[in-house]
Amino acid sequence: MAVYGIDLGTTYSCIASIDDVGRPAVLRNLEGTDTTPSVVFFESEDNVVVGQTAKDTAVLEPENVVSLVKRDMGREVARDIQGIEYTPEELSAFILLKLVTDARTQSGEDARDVVVTVPAYFGAAERDATRKAGRIAGLNVIDIVSEPIAAAITYGVLNPEQDRTILVYDLGGGTFDTTVITLRGGHIEVICTDGDHELGGADWDARLVEYLAERFRAEHPDAGDPLDDRQSEQQLRRDAEDAKKSLTNRTAHTVRVMHDGRSATVEITRERLEELTRDLLDRTIEITGRTLETAKEKGVDEFDDLVLVGGSTKMPVVAARLSTELGLNPRLQDPDLAVAKGAALYAFEETYRRLLAAGEDDRAEEMAGRAGLSADQKAQIAGRRIRTVASHAFGIVVVDRDSGAEHVAHLVHANDELPAAHTEDFYTVHDEQTSADVRVMEQAGSVESAELVDNSEIATGQIRIPAGKQAGWPIGVTFELDASGLLNVAAVEKETGERLELKVDVGGMSEEEVERSRTALSRVKVS
Structure with a gap:
């Protein structure tokens, strides 16, 4: 096979x-x-x-x-x-x-x-x-x-x-x-x-595109901006990628920028490319x-x-x-x-x-x-x-009972060994609360943070709470991140055993939509 x-x-x-x-x-x-x-x-x-x-x-x-x-x-x-x-x-x-x-x-x-x-x-x-x-x-x-x-x-x-x-x-x-x-x-x-x-390399290309357009505008200030024309822009992107690749082996490369019936000949040196993109390389360092x-x-x-x-x-x-x-x-x-x-x-x-x-x-x-x-x-x-x-931290949104402020409690942390599984109890905030929202969050920034703005919501669900419960009623939440980095989340109300299973669906595509797309795309000729 x-x-x-x-x-x-x-x-x-x-x-x-x-x-x-x-x-x-x-x-x-x-x-x-x-x-x-x-x-x-x-x-x-x-x-x-x-x-x-x-x-x-x-x-x-x-x-x-x-x-x-x-x-x-x-x-x-x-x-x-x-x-x-x-x-x-x-x-x-x-x-x-x-x-x-x-x-x-x-x-x-x-x-x-x-x-x-x-x-x-x-x-x-x-x-x-x-x-x-x-x-x-x-x-x-x-x-x-x-x-x-x-x-x-x-x-x-x-x-x-x-x-x-x-x-x-x-x-x-x-x-x-x-x-x-x-x-x-x-x-x-x-x-x-x-x-x-x-x-990535596309960002190096983008810097060259801007530079080539800038040099064209400087030479032809009365002409239109090549970046305002989609065809000219696409040609610039192609020229920029070719220039970047050429400068891997050569120290200089010449591009002829064509737009609006005008042309500008621009020489790009390897040194100039490195100057234009130094901050990008700095980020990788x-x-x-x-x-x-x-x-x-x-x-x-x-x-x-x-x-x-x-x-x-x-x-x-x-x-x-x-x-x-x-x-x-x-x-x-x-x-x-x-x-x-x-x-x-x-x-x-x-x-x-x-x-x-x-x-x-x-x-x-x-x-x-x-x-x-x-x-x-x-x-x-x-x-x-x-x-x-794990490449990122994952957690849920919790509410401070006294202040009402929301923050993220992470159950899996970046660089935890996979597969990872963690269960923790969380508690209702109000008396007679009938349901609890389970909002699954993933670290969005470069470092772990409890602030909502530094995380992205990737799944959400709701679990019912039995009637007549006082604030502080426990809900068990389990995060399981497999060796491929795919996440499953479960919340359990412990008295009734009601269970909420959350699988992370992205791009607005449910399982049914995936199957519909598969059927629709099977009729398309791809070459």
Whole structure:
């Protein structure tokens, strides 16, 4: 049985599987490239194009092209395309469909069972949205795994005999994570993680876009602003990305800005790019420093390797700054493909372990045989442990009985080991109270805070209280955060046993809406 790992990226995505010698291999798309732009073009309601063609079309038909979808995951937003509103889950489903369809064509095997990666700093809502995107695409999502863990799995396979403590610095197209991971005897343990899922290479591009537009306006003050024209803006974004990539290997790059019948030739140096984006890199250094402090509090203060993952780490200034700031020698770890390869390894290993646990030894042996695994490799996979931590704190809104002020009481804290479960009693505020609201909150800022404004509401429900109860009547609340970072919440009224179960639904999509979207999207041709 074939299983796949998918790196569902903000700007580029990738799919991989295990080859016949047990190594992870990326499956190229039908255009012949390892990575596929995470861009969706709606040629019509029934025909959707994903990838490089969609990206190229953004210049001509920007109103019909969607990009940077990943930044909307977990939010109640929709994009209106040709009079139809699409949720982030549905748009991500189109990208997933492109990847698995091309993989099926290339390998000749069904591509249905997948592991999808997410940034370590994604919360419960974003992870749930990613799982739903897979379901809408008709996939069986075996698990959701954090990108640094996937990268660490790849690293561990390439360095099988070494026990190491590594700092993974993952700067992708739209998100940034930094994670401390230990590899011991083949086992993987996440010590702590931090990040910002609205910081990535797209922000470097945006700075270049502003700079190019500014230089054009300075040369042609009587012409219109190219950023006010969608086609000119899209061309600038394409030129900016090309310039950034060129400056990885060159020290200067020239862009010809065209708008309103005018043109301006702008030379961009690597030094100028670094000046324009210094504060963005500073933010990643600050977050990395915060991660190191947290690791130190947990007893980890020495590192064997600083592993760079994500296409944006190719910028020379990244390695230079990290080396200077941290005193570690950064290693580029297959930055574009490591995450998909690690996800494929995880998908294979997790499926193998589940088959063994279910008593399906013959199917497990068939998988191992097809991958050419030795007895030692099979034993290592069967016994491998992967431990991770919560990326955010989670809690509920409580009311102070005396002042009536609301604050958040956290039951799970950032960097708690997963799976995590915590039960705590909370109490009614008023006499004769007939119900209690259960408002589930997730840390929204970079640090844990009890203030409502520093948290996001991700689920809500109400539980009944028996009649005639005085203030202070107890309600038991349990938070369970699984190893994938998906959250379940239960509240129990102890006299009647009434139970409120809350599963985090995001993007306004209920389970019924997910199924409707799956049926509707199955009629759309995706290429």
